Amino acid sequence: MSAFDANKISVALAKAFLAVEGDGAAASSRIHHVVGELTTQVEASLLRHASAEAALHIEQIQDLVELTLMRGGHHKVARAYVLYREERAKAREAAQPAKRDGVIHVKDSDGTLQPLDWDRVAHVVGEAVAGIDDTSAEPVLAEARRNLYDGISSDELALAQIMAARTLVEQEPNYSYVSARLLLDKLRGEALSYLAGAPRQASHDEMSAAYPTYFRTYLARAIELELVDPELATFDLDRITAAIRAERDLDFGFLGLQTLYDRYFLHHEGTRFELPQAFFLRVAMGLAVREDDREARAIEFYELLSSFHFMASTPTLFNSGTTRAQLSSCFLTTVSDDLDSIFQAYKNNALLAKYSGGLGNDWTPVRGLGAHIKGTNGRSQGVVPFLKIANDTAVAVNQGGKRKGAACAYLETWHIDVEEFLDLRKNTGDDRRRTHDMNTANWVPDEFLRRVEADAEWTLFSPDETPDLHELYGTAFAERYRAYEAAADRGEIKVFRRLRAVELWRRMLTMLFETGHPWITFKDPCNLRSPQQHVGVVHSSNLCTEITLNTSADEVAVCNLGSVNLLKHVTKDGLDTERLERTVTTAVRMLDNVIDINFYTIPEARRSNLRHRPVGLGLMGYQDALFELGLPLASDAAVEFADRSMEHLAYYAIAASSDLAAERGTYATFEGSLWSKGILPIDSLKLLAEARRGDRLDVDTSSTLDWETLRQRVRTNGMRNSNVMAIAPTATISNICGVGQSIEPLFQNLYVKSNMSGDFTVINPHLVRSLKERGLWDEVMVSDLKYFDGSLGEIDRVPEDLKRLYATAFEIESRWLVDAASRRQKWLDQAQSLNLYIASPSGRKLDELYRYAWHKGLKTTYYLRARSATHVEKSTLRGTDGKLTSVPAGTGGTGTVTPAAPPAVPSVAPSARPEPMPRVDDVDFVATDGAACRIDDPDCEACQ
Structure with a gap:
């Protein structure tokens, strides 16, 4: 074993390039530049996870060098490097030192x-x-x-x-x-x-x-x-x-x-x-x-x-049975508009993050830039400087070195500081007004999207002058918002600004692509479908956008997560409902136990959790289950499976919580909840439809189980938990179980996955099994998968049915993901972490996609993931963080499979959207730095 030396990589790369391109002066100059860049890329990836316990084998280093060459499009050089590897391997073998007495x-x-x-x-x-x-x-x-x-x-x-x-x-x-x-x-x-x-x-x-x-x-x-x-x-x-x-x-x-x-x-x-x-x-x-x-x-x-039928969330796995049993995954807080509350929020964040909690902070109440401060007779600097401190707190408290501290700041779209909020993750501008490590999300009311579709004006306010907007949603919000606009016209409001709603929407989508933030989440469906409307307002989601619980100044919402492994509950014949019922029943009991066992670091979290007892049962291995069933993700059959599997999971979860209520008692605030009125999540869709009025709500409402009997059971027994379901990202626990994350489509069929444990070669085992069955798995297939970035699209000898079944995330039209999510959302009392993928993004595509998600009744969305459009310039080092960042590089690139035609974006009634509809199609996405979340970012491990 010897110390790592990057110069050896440079020498090896240079020899491979020289073998292909010769040693002329012009070639040598270009080779020197390219080799330097490639060496930096290899070194950054190798050293990112270097530790005394994770020694690097020389073959591992050489594999990464070969992969970097292939990713960069240097395929002839990669072949030359393979020959170089073989020569060096023979030389190492010949140079093995003599063993003392012939014995090692x-x-x-x-x-x-x-x-x-x-x-x-x-x-x-x-x-x-x-x-x-x-x-x-x-x-x-x-x-x-x-x-x-x-x-x-x-x-x-x-x-x-x-x-x-x-x-x-x-x-x-x-x-x-x-x-x-x-x-x-x-x-x-x-x-x-x-x-x-x-x-x-x-x-x-x-x-x-x-x-x-x-x-x-x-x-x-x-x-x-x-x-x-x-x-x-x-x-x-x-x-x-x-x-x-x-x-x-x-x-x-x-x-x-x-x-x-x-x-x-x-x-x-x-x-x-x-x-x-x-x-x-x-x-x-x-x-x-x-x-x-x-x-x-x-x-x-x-x-x-x-x-591996069910896996608890990471905090539960870390801490269950230990002397500090902080088992909860997610914490949601509301920050009030005074210094005591703001600095208490920092302290709470630190205490909650210390034992692996993920944080969602609602910052909307904090007054905006230019607002009057009565105590000093001065002007507010707005919410952004406070967010900078929250960002640094999250970095400082790194959860004991197990994973980075993580928080997400939420702001409503009418806040006067929203435009500065959009810029928080930019790499340019005043760094004192940037939060490079903290996630951000827009908390978007329906009224704003109505204005976008009508090409109407939108007014921004400071919450100290419009405080009740924060506590209103649906029709009540829309009416009060319009009243405040009238008051501004009369000169009764001092701090406000008018702009076209579509212009703000354009900026939101542009920043989402350029920086990966702020995410788009929808305030009204989160509240109108919340079972707990009688005790408070949902002011934000959490770190990963799947938790929708009410918060207040004296209550920090807490959620306790775990996920069913869907692959373990399917056979070739379909969903094994009996096994799923057994798993869900036990899992809900485990999650309910967390609430009483839990070590609470702040009293506001304890108070909230014991009053409402929310849990979030989710799922993972969704696409693995589709592979087992032979269903392409981009198909009506897969959307139907998403619906039926979630229906059964929801039915069994609600039944399990109701049975626990009969055994242990209902949660304290059950009376007055939607549950107590016999309104189950599927029924709450009517409340959303009534509030949307003329706006199209395009949601399938079909069901197959006996929901009326369950309604009566809930009325009779009550519920043990105010909320029961949420689909988290499962970024880490799915690795433990050996299945795909959450409801995610497969990124690639062959790739290198990076996380805090290092870099791992990942091959889709379902694909390999299918290729073996057809006699197609060999070294050439491995080489082709490398060459085509894990895609089957341009590998001629692969049959079309396998290309459809194993299409990767960027080969699938994102509207299929939204359709499946919409079918799940109707059964969920909370939300789901839904990532969206766009291979060749444009303003028009993003505009259509996110409005489509709104019309399909989604409560939240999560990361937007984008990739380069060509082989030639796939990645480069951007900024000073040393991380590879995907960079769009023009048009062209790999071929894609052609799945079944995606569903059309709904056409909203003329009364709701005058024509021509203003389009967000003038954003130069190719010119941006393409910082939509990297798929292999080791820090994107969030709740689980």
């Missing part, structure tokens, strides 16, 4: 040298490939042997085996499971060596019998270190440990287990001593600690988690 020695942690036990290495690798199709021990052992040297440390020996398997993932995805099992062996050695009284090393076969003894030792040590709640030791450990399913340690892919290893498993001074089944059991016991039959419930919860 391994250095133990205490520095002593022992002869390498190659038989054990072969046994471990043999175990790792056992039962995994299309894998073999021989190539792993051969690759590992090439990288051994006399005096290698035991950690390096384990790493050599892992890296050897990882190099094979590209040709055969199942080697991801082999890599995971080899990592598991390393983890076992690390954990067992640390725990006094446990065996120092064990194979998987040996560990199956040793798990109960290990768990007792692990638990005692974790309690001694004050990492785990001593209450867990009072469980019947004989009964608990008898339920451990050691074989489930083998179910992880490499990305999933590496994520757990790096960020979730308990450790002491960097040494991990928590094995996977101990982790799941610790979480389950923590969630069952207040149950009557604790052991039975803990085993029930453990079964659900360890089988």
